[in-house]
Amino acid sequence: MPASRFYDKVLSWHEDSVTPVANPLLAFTLIKRLQSDWRNVVHSLEASENIQVLKDGYEKVEQDLPAFEDLEGAARALMRLQDVYMLNVKGLARGVFQRVTGSAVTDLYNPRRLFSLTADDCFQVGKVAYDMGDYYHAITWLEEAVSLFRGSYGEWNTEDEASLEDALDHLAFAYFQAGNVSRALSLSREFLRYSPDNKRMARNVLKYERLLTEHPKRMVAEAVIQRPNVPHLQTRETYEGLCQTLGSQPTHYQIPTLYCSLETNSSPYLLLQPVRKEVIHLEPYVVLYHDFVSDLEAQKIRELADPWLQRSVVASGEKQLQVDYRISKSAWLKDTVDPMLVTLDHRIAALTGLDVQAPYAEYLQVVNYGIGGHYEPHFDHATSPSSPLYRMKSGNRVATLMIYLSAVEAGGATAFIYANFSMPVVKNAALFWWNLHRSGEGDDDTLHAGCPVLLGDKWVANKWIHEHGQEFRRPCSSRPED
C-alpha cells in the first residue's frame, strides 16, 4: 500500500541522521513532508480501516506543523544557495553540491550520504518561484521536475501534490512569460499527449502557434532569462564571489605586516593565558583571536540562548524590522544570566583594552543561522542619527567582536566586501574590527556580510562596543584616515 511505502521512506531518511537539518536538501524535504506530504497521505482516497486513527492523529498535531510560509522559506533558501554558490540544480536534485561555471564543475561539498530530491520536491521549489513571478528560478526547478516526472511516469506517490501534467503546465507558462514561446509550445503539446481533452491547453497551443507565425524570429532568438535583480544590493557580484572565497584572500607571505602573535596586552589575565592573535587586514583593521572560547563555553552560550531565539530584526529608520536580507534567529544574553558571561566580558576587555561594562557595550547577541541563513552586506554601526542604536546614549558602535560558536560544513563565511576578503568560520575564534574611524565617522570599508550557510548550523555571538567609555582607551583623532 502506498501509504506504508511512504512510511518506509520516512524511516530511511531518519537513519543515521544525527543532525538532520545540516543538509539543505534534507531540511527542505523534512519541512515539505510535515507541511504537505503527510496532509496528502492523510487526505488521500486510500481509505483503509485505520485511516480514522491516522486522521485523528494528524489533526492533533496539525497546528504545530510547519506552515506554508515555512515551506516557502525553505524553497527560497535553496534558491539562494543555488545563486550564491552557483549550484547546478540537476546536481542538487541528485544530492550533490557542485558549482558549475561554463564547462568547469567543482565539488563544493561531498555529503556522506546522498539525499536526492523527488520530482514533486523540485516541483514545489519551482512553484514557489513561479507564484512570486520569478520565472528564472521557476524554469530551472520545473525543468528538473519535468525531467524526473518523465522518468517515473505512471508511478504515483500518495504524498505527491503534483504530476507530470502539472509540471509541464507550469513550465510552459513560465517559458511563455520569459519570452520563450517555442519552448512553451513544445511543452504544451507534450501536455496534450497526456491530457488531450484539456481545452485551456489546446487554446494555449493555438495562441503560441499564432504568435510564432506572426513573429517567427522568436522561434530562433530565444530570450535569455535573467536572474531577478535585487535592487538593494549593488555589491552582489563581489559579495557572491567572496562567499565562494574567490576574493583576494590575504596571504601572510605577501604582506609581512600581517602576522600572528601571542597577545597579552600587558594584562595579568592574558599573561596567564595568552590568546593567539592573527592580523587579517590592516585598513580596516581586522584581527582574529584563535580559541577565544573553549568548546564547553561555546556550547554553554548556545544552550543559554536557545530558548530565547527569535527571528532576527534589523534597524530601519527608527524601527526594527524582519527582512529577507537578514535570515537568522537571535537572542540577547544579559551578563546576569550566567557567571560565565561575566568571565567572557573580562576576556574581551583584557584583549581589546576597551570598557565593555553596560552601557558602554550591548548585551551579547547570539545568532543562529539555519540552512541558507545569511546576512547580506551591512554596517554594524549606525549610519543615520535616528538609529535605535543611539537609544543607549553611549554613542555609536565603535567596534565589533564576533565569536564563532560553531563550525559549519560549507558556506557561512564572513565577507568584507570593500576590503575584498572573506573569513571562513573558525570555531571558537573571535573576529574583531573597528567600525568607526578615530574621528567617530563610520568606516565605509567595514561593509561586511554573513554568507548563506550551505551545510551545517552556524552560531555566532556579537559583542558591540560603543564609543563612550573608550575615550582614554582609544583616543579620538581628527585625522579621518585613522
Ligand SMILES: O=C(O)CCC(=O)C(=O)O
Ligand atoms: O555571521 C556573520 O558571519 C556575520 C554576522 C554579522 O555581521 C552581524 O551579525 O552583524
Ligand SMILES: [Fe+2]
Ligand atoms: Fe555585522
